[in-house]
Amino acid sequence: MTTWELNHTMYDIFNKMIILRLLVIISFCFLPIIIFSSEPRKIDFEDSIHQYFETTPNDPFSLFKKKVENGDVKLNYNSEKKYLFSLLQELSISPHSQLLVYSTTSLQLSRISPSNPRAIYFSDDIYLGYVPGGQIEIIGVDPTLGAITYIFNLPRSESTRHPTIYRSKRCMNCHASQDIGGAPGLLISSVVPGQGGGSIDSFRKTIPGHGVAFGTRFGGWHITGKHPFNKTWANQIGGMKEGNIFKIENPPGKYFSWDKYLTESSDIIPNLLLEHQIGFINRCITITYKFRELLSSNEKTIDKKNIDDFIQKEANSLLNYILFKDEIPLPKNQINLKTQYVSDFESRSIRGTKKANLRKLEITTRLLKLRCSYMIYSNSFKGLPLEFKDYIIEKLHYILSCEESKIPVQYSYLEIEEREKIKQILSATLKGFPQT
Numbered sequence: 001m002t003t004w005e006l007n008h009t010m011y012d013i014f015n016k017m018i019i020l021r022l023l024v025i026i027s028f029c030f031l032p033i034i035i036f037s038s039e040p041r042k043i044d045f046e047d048s049i050h051q052y053f054e055t056t057p058n059d060p061f062s063l064f065k066k067k068v069e070n071g072d073v074k075l076n077y078n079s080e081k082k083y084l085f086s087l088l089q090e091l092s093i094s095p096h097s098q099l100l101v102y103s104t105t106s107l108q109l110s111r112i113s114p115s116n117p118r119a120i121y122f123s124d125d126i127y128l129g130y131v132p133g134g135q136i137e138i139i140g141v142d143p144t145l146g147a148i149t150y151i152f153n154l155p156r157s158e159s160t161r162h163p164t165i166y167r168s169k170r171c172m173n174c175h176a177s178q179d180i181g182g183a184p185g186l187l188i189s190s191v192v193p194g195q196g197g198g199s200i201d202s203f204r205k206t207i208p209g210h211g212v213a214f215g216t217r218f219g220g221w222h223i224t225g226k227h228p229f230n231k232t233w234a235n236q237i238g239g240m241k242e243g244n245i246f247k248i249e250n251p252p253g254k255y256f257s258w259d260k261y262l263t264e265s266s267d268i269i270p271n272l273l274l275e276h277q278i279g280f281i282n283r284c285i286t287i288t289y290k291f292r293e294l295l296s297s298n299e300k301t302i303d304k305k306n307i308d309d310f311i312q313k314e315a316n317s318l319l320n321y322i323l324f325k326d327e328i329p330l331p332k333n334q335i336n337l338k339t340q341y342v343s344d345f346e347s348r349s350i351r352g353t354k355k356a357n358l359r360k361l362e363i364t365t366r367l368l369k370l371r372c373s374y375m376i377y378s379n380s381f382k383g384l385p386l387e388f389k390d391y392i393i394e395k396l397h398y399i400l401s402c403e404e405s406k407i408p409v410q411y412s413y414l415e416i417e418e419r420e421k422i423k424q425i426l427s428a429t430l431k432g433f434p435q436t
Contacts, residue, residue, distance in 0.1 A: 043182030043289045045172070049296045050145070050289060052184065053169075057148045059140030059379065060125050064091060065150070068162045075162065077155045084130055085262055093123045096341035099274065100252065100266040102237075103193040103220030107151065107171055108134045113197040114237055115255040117222065119262075122274060123348075125379045127186060132260040137168075139175070139186060143383025146184035146285035147175050180207070183289040185282040188275055190219040192238040192245060200238045200245055209279020210272075210367060211326040217275065222252040222266040228333040229268070270341055272367055280373055283321055284380035287314050291385045307387075315392045322396070323411060324371040335363050356425050371414060372422045376430060389432065397423070397434050 045052050056062075067073040073090060076082040088095050100117040104110075111134040112118045119130045129137035138150040149171035153163040176184045188208050191199040203216040219233035227234075236247045258264045294310055320326060346359050358374040361367065368374075375381060381389075399411050400423035407414070426433040 042178060043286065043293065045146075045176045045182060045184050045289065047293070047296075049292050052145055055145060057140065057142050057145060057167075059142040059145075059148045061091070061138050061140030061150060062142075062148065065165050068165060073162075075155075077159045078157055080132065080154055081260075081262060083155055084136075087136070088121055088128070088262075091123070091126055091128070093121050093126060093128060094341060094344035095121065095262040096265065096267075096339065096344055097121050097123070097270045098261060098263050098265060099270055100222040100261070101220055102197055102222065102250070103189065103191045103199060104197040105187070105189045105191065105199070105220065106131070107137065107168070109197070113255075114193070114195065114250055116260075117256060120274070122270075122277070124277065124375060124377070137171070141281060141285075141379045143379045144288060146289070146380070147186055147281075148184070149175055180282055181286045183282070183286045185285050186278045188278045190217050190221075190233070192233055192236075193220045195237055195239070195248070200240065203233075207279065207282060208275055209283075209321060210276045210324060211279075211321075211328060212275065213328060214331070218271070221271065222250075223268050223271065224252050224265050225267055225336055226334045227268040228331040228335075265339075265341075267339065267341060268335055269337075269339070269345075269361065269363070273345070276367060276373070277375055277378075280321060280375040281378065281380040283318055284378075284384055287318065287388065288380075288383055288385065290314070291388060311388050311391050315388060315395065319392055319395060319399075320410070322373045322376060322392075323399070323414065324366065324368070324373070325410060325413075327366055327371075330363065330365055330367070333364070337361060337363055356421075357429070358422070358425060370418055370422050370425070372426070376426075393430075393432050396426070400426070401436075 044050075064073065075090065076086040085095060097120075099120045101120065102112065102114045102117040104112050106112055106118055106129060108118070108129075108131045111131045116132055119132075121128045121130070125141045127139040135151055135153055140148045140150070142148050149168045150165055151168040151171070152165040155163050172184065174187060176182060180187065186208075190203040192201040192203075194200050197220075199220075203219055204212065206212070214229055215232060217232065218229055219236075221234055223229065223234040233247070235250050235252060237250045238245045239248050240246075252266060253264070291310065294307060342361060346361065348357075348359060358368065358370050358372055358376075360369040362369040384392075399407060399414070400419045404416055407419075427435050
């Protein structure tokens with residue numbers, strides 16, 4: 001992974017050199033070009049201004065880690081499955097969020113294959129990977145630092161102490177790669193896996209989210225139940241013949257036993273929600289990191305216009321995502337909404353209350369009934385710079401409150417009743433959102 005090692009003092013020295021010499025040095029060393037290039041500056045999460053490794057994390061899993069280290073939590077060590085179930089209970093993660101991915105897109109790639117898929121379980125701010133016979137991988141989302149990665153061994157049945165939980169630096173090779181913008185984020189890949197799980201081809205390295213075409217999703221993932229995506233690479237592995245890739249059916253459970261896992265499901269609904277959540281989180285984290293770097297680059301002479309321009313541009317982009325402006329419509333389907341996962345997802349409360357929320361699913365044509373992301377309550381949104389958050393909440397309030405004739409044209413798809421319901425929910429539940 002590229003490491004940017006040049007500070008502002010070094011730039012002052014280099015600025016005295018002739019431009020040609022400067023460009024040669026920069027090109028050779030892969031250093032960020034600030035003055036002499038139109039290329040956008042790439043995020044360096046290890047820069048001292050971020051304090052990524054120096055700051056004590058405040059993600060939700062770090063709280064669990066402290067409880068384990070203090071001996072304040074008891075988990076079931078009698079088997080891998082019993083341990084996993086008790087761990088998910090402790091972390092308030094539904095076991096029915098289970099998704100199975102059989103491509104080797106993980107630190108544990110040697111253990112993952114169509115015969116031993118990796119299971120993923122998740123809530124809004126915690127993401128857990130489990131490989132049978134392997135290790136547990138965790139990502140907790142810190143409001144200001146972004147994705148914090150952990151890894152630890154599964155306990156043995158005779159264990160009396162929980163295995164040591166390590167904060168993993170190796171994971172950052174992918175989770176802070178330039179493919180996702182350089183900020184510590186999450187990944188959701190889509191590949192053509194071979195028979196051993198290794199990738200023959202990949203579909204996308206673009207920013208994830210509900211705007212990604214369905215034809216480029218699901219490669220390397222199992223999908224169970226009825227769904228409209230049978231022509232994708234879901235439940236398929238690839239083979240090569242005369243230089244061409246062809247499909248080999250890989251139905252769930254054909255090459256592995258369901259007994260390894262907590263449920264016999266890898267449903268399409270948690271897959272769709274995972275895509276949306278990762279898209280949301282990565283956008284927020286990237287904004288937070290870019291803003292810190294922008295302030296740092298302006299620390300001697302604050303360029304207010306530059307900062308205001310950044311806030312407006314990035315806030316408008318995030319607002320589009322929050323309001324599902326570019327959501328890809330769901331095709332006609334018979335997706336089952338009467339599942340335990342849907343019940344678990346929709347019943348999650350807001351800050352311990354039972355108030356109306358944004359988590360009701362629609363699924364027939366779009367993801368949610370009310371097109372405003374429930375992730376607005378997540379850690380990644382809470383960690384946005386205050387100036388940025390104030391701007392986006394003010395504009396969101398205007399969009400939801402204004403007369404129909406005055407709504408910005410790009411949000412005219414939002415119905416009057418839908419806007420009013422969203423506004424009522426946010427007024428009652430979102431900190432900083434106006435009450436009228």
